[in-house]
Structures are given as structure tokens and as C-alpha cells.
Amino acid sequence: MLSALRAQVLTANVEIARRGLARQTFGNASAIDRAAGLVVIKPSGVAYDTMSAGDLVVTDLRGNVVEGGLRPSSDLATHLALYEAFGAIGGVVHTHSHFATVWAQARREIPCFGTTHADYFRGAVPVTAPLTSEEIATDYEANTGRTIVRRFAGLDPLQMPAVLVASHASFVWGETVGAAVETATVLEEVARMAFHTVTLDSGATSVRSELLDKHFLRKHGAAAYYGQPR
Ligand SMILES: [Zn+2]
Numbered sequence: 753m754l755s756a757l758r759a760q761v762l763t764a765n766v767e768i769a770r771r772g773l774a775r776q777t778f779g780n781a782s783a784i785d786r787a788a789g790l791v792v793i794k795p796s797g798v799a800y801d802t803m804s805a806g807d808l809v810v811t812d813l814r815g816n817v818v819e820g821g822l823r824p825s826s827d828l829a830t831h832l833a834l835y836e837a838f839g840a841i842g843g844v845v846h847t848h849s850h851f852a853t854v855w856a857q858a859r860r861e862i863p864c865f866g867t868t869h870a871d872y873f874r875g876a877v878p879v880t881a882p883l884t885s886e887e888i889a890t891d892y893e894a895n896t897g898r899t900i901v902r903r904f905a906g907l908d909p910l911q912m913p914a915v916l917v918a919s920h921a922s923f924v925w926g927e928t929v930g931a932a933v934e935t936a937t938v939l940e941e942v943a944r945m946a947f948h949t950v951t952l953d954s955g956a957t958s959v960r961s962e963l964l965d966k967h968f969l970r971k972h973g974a975a976a977y978y979g980q981p982r
Pocket of ligand 1: 846920
């Protein structure tokens with residue numbers, strides 16, 4: 753079932769480990785087949801270097817396992833909340849990559865200090881509100897998804913394809929799971945650059961909005977002209 757999507761999700765999970773974004777088993781990638789109403793996700797607690805496509809778990813949009821002998825990632829409910837709210841996305845990546853997690857733990861958004869950031873994220877990467885005691889006690893993973901969705905009221909998830917969950921780490925998404933892996937890689941680099949920028953100059957300010965839009969819009973949207981036509 754869903755063999756092509758399984759291959760993409762396996763590659764994504766292997767890549768987040770290979771790129772140093774996910775250590776131990778602290779990370780997971782998934783993809784959705786919207787026509788079938790099914791999600792393919794990493795199994796819980798399985799090492800990246802021994803994982804095979806057959807280990808991946810297929811669930812429906814309520815989280816019921818449709819195919820697979822292993823338990824799905826414990827973060828499944830967060831992924832499902834994102835797929836439900838953000839209809840244009842096809843893949844989700846969650847990692848505890850070092851510098852993005854540093855910003856999440858400080859509960860600080862990542863300001864757009866330069867064009868590397870602006871090429872991928874149209875503004876500061878937002879941070880969620882902390883979860884309440886009740887939200888932690890019951891339906892924790894689903895509530896993590898809900899707090900992300902609440903933070904994105906008024907934001908376009910394809911123009912801001914990442915979030916920092918307060919005191920936790922990042923979730924990143926894209927039109928495909930492969931795109932989400934690329935964005936997770938860039939997010940970590942941008943978070944590292946921003947950390948060093950504020951270390952060097954605590955008064956550093958964000959780029960001008962004109963420069964932000966120039967860089968974002970030359971790569972994304974109807975008027976994009978960066979790279980080769982597809
Ligand atoms: Zn996590």
C-alpha cells in the first residue's frame with residue numbers, strides 16, 4: 753500500500769538523521785495521500801539506520817493504523833492536526849535539531865536577519881504559546897498541533913513553513929515530505945546564523961520588509977524567477 757509514498761517517507765526519515773537534524777530517535781517525518789485519506793509515518797522508537805519501508809506505519813486521518821505491525825510515532829496526532837488545518841501541505845518533519853530547539857526553548861521567534869532566512873520564510877519563524885497544564889495532561893500531542901494551528905491564524909503555512917513549539921522544538925512542513933526535509937535543513941542553518949547574529953550584536957534588527965519580500969517572492973509564488981523554470 754502506498755509504496756511510492758513509503759519510499760519518500762523512508763528517505764525523509766533517513767535524511768533527517770544523516771543530516772544531523774535528528775539524533776537518537778528524536779525526530780519523525782510523515783507524508784499524506786489526500787486522495788486516499790491516508791498518512792505514512794515513522795514507527796515509534798525505531799532507529800533510523802535499521803528502518804525499512806515496511807516498518808513505516810499507514811494510518812487514517814483519525815490515527816487508526818491501517819497497515820503496519822509497529823506503533824506509529826508518538827507525535828502522530830500533531831502531524832494529523834497539521835494536515836487537517838493546512839490543506840496545501842503534503843509532508844511534515846519534526847526534529848530536535850540543535851539551534852532551532854535552542855530558540856524554541858528560549859521561547860523566542862527567529863527574526864529574519866538576512867536573505868538566507870528570507871529565501872525560505874516570509875518573516876520571523878513564530879513560536880507557539882506554552883501549553884496549559886490541562887493541555888499537557890490530556891491529548892498532549894493533539895494539543896501541540898492545536899496550539900500550532902492557533903498560532904497560524906492569519907499566516908499562510910506555505911509562506912511560513914515552520915514553527916517553534918515553545919519549550920519543545922520545531923515542526924516543519926511542505927508540499928512534499930522531501931521539501932519539508934529541505935526546509936528543516938535550512939531552518940537549522942538559519943537558527944544557527946540568527947543565534948550568532950544576536951551573540952555578535954544583541955541589538956541586531958530584522959531585514960527591511962522590501963528585502964524580505966524581494967527574496968521570498970523571487971523564489972516562491974506566481975512571479976518567482978529564481979532557478980530554472982519547472
Ligand atoms: Zn519532539
